[in-house]
Amino acid sequence: MKNIAVIGVGYVGLVTSACFADLGNRVVALDINEERIEKLKNGILPIYEPGLGEVVERNVAAGRLSFTTSYKEAIKDAEFVFICVGTPSGVDGEADLQYVRQAAESIAEVMDHELIIINKSTVPVGTGDWVADIIRAKQPEEIPFAVVSCPEFLREGSALVDFMNPDRTVLGSLNLEAADKVAQLHLPLRAPIIVTDLRTAEMIKYASNAFLATKISFINEIANICEALGADVKEVAVGMGYDKRIGPHFLEAGVGYGGSCFPKDVLALKHMAMKEGLHPQLLEAVIDINNYQRQQVINKLRDLLGEDLSGRTIGLLGLAFKPNTDDMREAPSITIVKALLENGASVKAYDPVAMENAGRILKNITFCSNPYEVAEDSDALVIVTDWNEFKHLDMLRVRELMRQPIVVDGRNIYDPNLMQEMGFAYRGFGRGYNGTRIESC
Ligand code: NAD
Ligand code: UGA
Numbered sequence: 001m002k003n004i005a006v007i008g009v010g011y012v013g014l015v016t017s018a019c020f021a022d023l024g025n026r027v028v029a030l031d032i033n034e035e036r037i038e039k040l041k042n043g044i045l046p047i048y049e050p051g052l053g054e055v056v057e058r059n060v061a062a063g064r065l066s067f068t069t070s071y072k073e074a075i076k077d078a079e080f081v082f083i084c085v086g087t088p089s090g091v092d093g094e095a096d097l098q099y100v101r102q103a104a105e106s107i108a109e110v111m112d113h114e115l116i117i118i119n120k121s122t123v124p125v126g127t128g129d130w131v132a133d134i135i136r137a138k139q140p141e142e143i144p145f146a147v148v149s150c151p152e153f154l155r156e157g158s159a160l161v162d163f164m165n166p167d168r169t170v171l172g173s174l175n176l177e178a179a180d181k182v183a184q185l186h187l188p189l190r191a192p193i194i195v196t197d198l199r200t201a202e203m204i205k206y207a208s209n210a211f212l213a214t215k216i217s218f219i220n221e222i223a224n225i226c227e228a229l230g231a232d233v234k235e236v237a238v239g240m241g242y243d244k245r246i247g248p249h250f251l252e253a254g255v256g257y258g259g260s261c262f263p264k265d266v267l268a269l270k271h272m273a274m275k276e277g278l279h280p281q282l283l284e285a286v287i288d289i290n291n292y293q294r295q296q297v298i299n300k301l302r303d304l305l306g307e308d309l310s311g312r313t314i315g316l317l318g319l320a321f322k323p324n325t326d327d328m329r330e331a332p333s334i335t336i337v338k339a340l341l342e343n344g345a346s347v348k349a350y351d352p353v354a355m356e357n358a359g360r361i362l363k364n365i366t367f368c369s370n371p372y373e374v375a376e377d378s379d380a381l382v383i384v385t386d387w388n389e390f391k392h393l394d395m396l397r398v399r400e401l402m403r404q405p406i407v408v409d410g411r412n413i414y415d416p417n418l419m420q421e422m423g424f425a426y427r428g429f430g431r432g433y434n435g436t437r438i439e440s441c
Contacts, residue, residue: 001025002185005078007103009036009067011047011260011327012120012152013084015159018052021059023188029067030074032102040067048326048353051160071106075115080185081107082150083131084120088260093267094275095124104131108138115145116178120152122205122265124272128172128198146178149198150186151205156259157324166191172201206272209265210283215250216257217289223253223430224296233430234412253429255336255384255410256293258321260329263290293429294335298343300408300427301380310344313403315378317371318385318411319362320354328357332410333384337362350374352387375401386411395422 006017017029036046059065090096149172154162173179223233241248273280321331347365419426
């Protein structure tokens, strides 16, 4: 049992707190957002993440997990302090480190014993050294500490499983004794542990996210070529994926990547490279292709409904950036809704869990209580998020409810042939000529 403080109770911090507590440690989780901490103290989760509620509840009841807004309280018994605050995009895409700075300063101000400070936030290369400088400068008296980088690789929607079963644990520090202690903490996760220097660990995180984003933009570019040449990108991806050097994951074409990480991290890496006088042309292409995929929804709707979308009612199924989350950060739905409204269309939408968050961002659209309400009197439906509940809708009922049976499938969840047989004008992404399968040349 170790004493751990976790700074920030967002998607990463709350999962980290709950999972380390579940492994038998005593965790105090801190946030400066009083509303979030108040909710957690009352047993209410501030975010949606499948399974997280039970783990939090179990560990609070066992006395291993508690919540506070006081740095003094969080740090007083801690041996390890995890920084899990946000690092959003700042000016020109550079990572905004204001929350990391505040966290480092607050830790320094109250620390009265030796600490291992572990950075789990995704931060530009060199931030670990910068955090150490801030702490040294802010300490009222000199107390030894170590900074270790331990980037997090979990995905929203499967965060608990990902945290508990990582492919690897990456630790960066020049202080090998501290790195070893952090490695011990991660031993129950039974993943390979890579110990390297701070900067290399920080770069592993950016390189991993940028590579995954590149895979997505690559398959999207292939999808666009497939569409022009009459091939089916889903089958292309399956055929590619069996090659062990390529792998089957992150080859799903569609409206592109969103979320709080890929967009900001690719931009931040590009910014880091440009600051050094480099020309990160691959990263630029990845971003351009991703932006183009969102525009493709509008192009496909114009193709089916005519150039002028004004007066049309477009129904969106899914708003969150991916299924199983309520996170709307950089969701493709935001760009699509904006473009539709600018073109004079009306928008109806439904998402199983993200509508509350969406309501704060998306104004002038109608939120519906189920997919069939969205379909009613819509001129076209757009699948924006691949929630499971959209995969087996009663499509004949959907067709009857719609003003026109038109579907733009931004996540390729439907079979183009079946949709055509049911009487839909259907457009997926990269599914052969206009969504039609070519049987032979
Ligand atoms: P988030 O926005 O959900 O949560 C951040 C939390 O930090 C908020 O609750 C905020 O109130 C709190 N905070 C801000 N300043 C603080 C301070 N000075 N002291 C205490 N708390 C403070 O962010 P997130 O999605 O959990 O991401 C956190 C970091 O982890 C980011 O760097 C992100 O890139 C990285 N990351 C995120 C994911 C993910 O799936 N969301 C996965 C891996 C890595
Ligand atoms: C991603 C990474 O997968 C995590 O390893 C990382 O820890 C995290 O970012 C982070 O740094 O925050 P996340 O954004 O939660 O996780 O979700 P993903 O499953 O990676 O999906 C990201 C976006 O890519 C979603 O919009 C998803 O719809 C899209 N995507 C994913 C595709 O368009 N095609 C695919 O084949 C896969």
